[in-house]
Amino acid sequence: MTIEPILRHPHSVSAGRRRLLRRIGIFVSYTGLSLVALLFLFPFFWMVSNAVRSNTEVLAVPVRILPEEYHWDTFIEALVSLPFGTFLLNSFIVACSVTAIVIVVSCLSAYAFARLRFPGREGLLLTYLSTLMIPQVMLVIPLFLVVSKLGWINTYHGMILPVAFSSFGTFLLRQFILGIPKDLDEAAMMDGASRVRILVTVIVPLAMPAIGLLSLFTFIAQWKSFLWPLIATSGLDKATLPLGLTLFQTQQGTAWNYIMAGATISMLPGVVLAIVLQRVIYRGITVSSGFGGR
Numbered sequence: 001m002t003i004e005p006i007l008r009h010p011h012s013v014s015a016g017r018r019r020l021l022r023r024i025g026i027f028v029s030y031t032g033l034s035l036v037a038l039l040f041l042f043p044f045f046w047m048v049s050n051a052v053r054s055n056t057e058v059l060a061v062p063v064r065i066l067p068e069e070y071h072w073d074t075f076i077e078a079l080v081s082l083p084f085g086t087f088l089l090n091s092f093i094v095a096c097s098v099t100a101i102v103i104v105v106s107c108l109s110a111y112a113f114a115r116l117r118f119p120g121r122e123g124l125l126l127t128y129l130s131t132l133m134i135p136q137v138m139l140v141i142p143l144f145l146v147v148s149k150l151g152w153i154n155t156y157h158g159m160i161l162p163v164a165f166s167s168f169g170t171f172l173l174r175q176f177i178l179g180i181p182k183d184l185d186e187a188a189m190m191d192g193a194s195r196v197r198i199l200v201t202v203i204v205p206l207a208m209p210a211i212g213l214l215s216l217f218t219f220i221a222q223w224k225s226f227l228w229p230l231i232a233t234s235g236l237d238k239a240t241l242p243l244g245l246t247l248f249q250t251q252q253g254t255a256w257n258y259i260m261a262g263a264t265i266s267m268l269p270g271v272v273l274a275i276v277l278q279r280v281i282y283r284g285i286t287v288s289s290g291f292g293g294r
Contacts, residue, residue, distance in 0.1 A: 047260050048260070049065065050257060051260035051261040051263075052072055053068075053074075054069070054257060055253075055256055055258075058257055071257070075261045077258065078261040078262050078265070082247055084265075086239070090156075091240040094222055094225075096219070097156070098160055101160070101164035102218045103211060105164070105165055106166060107199065107203075109128075111173075113174045114174045115182075125174075129170075131167050136227065143228075146162070147162060153234060154237075154238050155238065158232045159228065159233065162228070163225070166218065169214045172210055172214055176209075176210040180207070184202050185202065209280050212280030215277070216270075216274060219269075219273060224266075225240070230243060244262070245262045248262070
């Protein structure tokens with residue numbers, strides 16, 4: 001009696017089983033993603049947790065996940081104990097300037113490599129991209145010698161220009177431009193548009209996802225940069241935020257709670273920029289996932 005309905009409707013059983021397996025798969029996927037998200041968010045949680053506790057409790061053993069007593073005034077003390085405003089202003093000037101130059105230069109060079117035909121284009125592109133394999137540490141001494149000869153030590157242009165050119169940005173935008181139909185360029189040329197106008201009015205608006213992604217990567221990389229500002233500056237008047245945080249390390253000890261508070265404050269611009277550009281970032285990652293297939 002109980003087997004007959006099953007024999008009469010085998011498809012309903014298989015459909016129900018598929019729905020059950022689909023729900024189990026969704027549950028497992030969301031559980032896995034939640035665990036991975038928690039794993040990546042824990043360092044940020046630990047940074048904020050150490051920022052709102054006393055330095056003695058930061059070094060206390062055994063380690064406590066949550067502080068016994070919350071010291072929210074640590075953020076204010078960290079801000080007023082050092083010229084934080086100067087450090088923030090210097091970081092903004094350097095990061096924004098480098099980002100702007102990288103975007104302009106990358107757009108021009110990427111358009112040239114993607115659309116213009118000239119002798120030695122492929123070889124020049126390979127040579128240009130091969131610079132990605134050179135570690136930054138190997139370039140520090142030559143760059144310092146050049147900047148020192150030019151008298152650019154402890155200046156904004158000394159911190160900005162040597163790091164304001166990105167072969168990665170050229171590669172990223174070139175691959176994106178290759179996916180834009182050439183018919184749009186030809187239509188603009190028939191209307192009398194020049195190469196520069198085509199780049200500005202046709203290519204750049206369509207390449208905004210990749211440009212937004214490159215802007216975020218470049219800004220965050222320069223915002224947290226430590227090695228080159230350390231070498232290119234000689235005083236606090238041009239020091240950036242990562243350099244300023246090292247001043248909490250003294251002969252009397254390290255104020256870890258102040259460092260964590262300053263690090264928490266310093267990450268806010270990057271978080272805000274990521275939130276503002278989240279749609280652009282998502283589109284940029286989606287369309288740039290298949291570099292080799294363009």
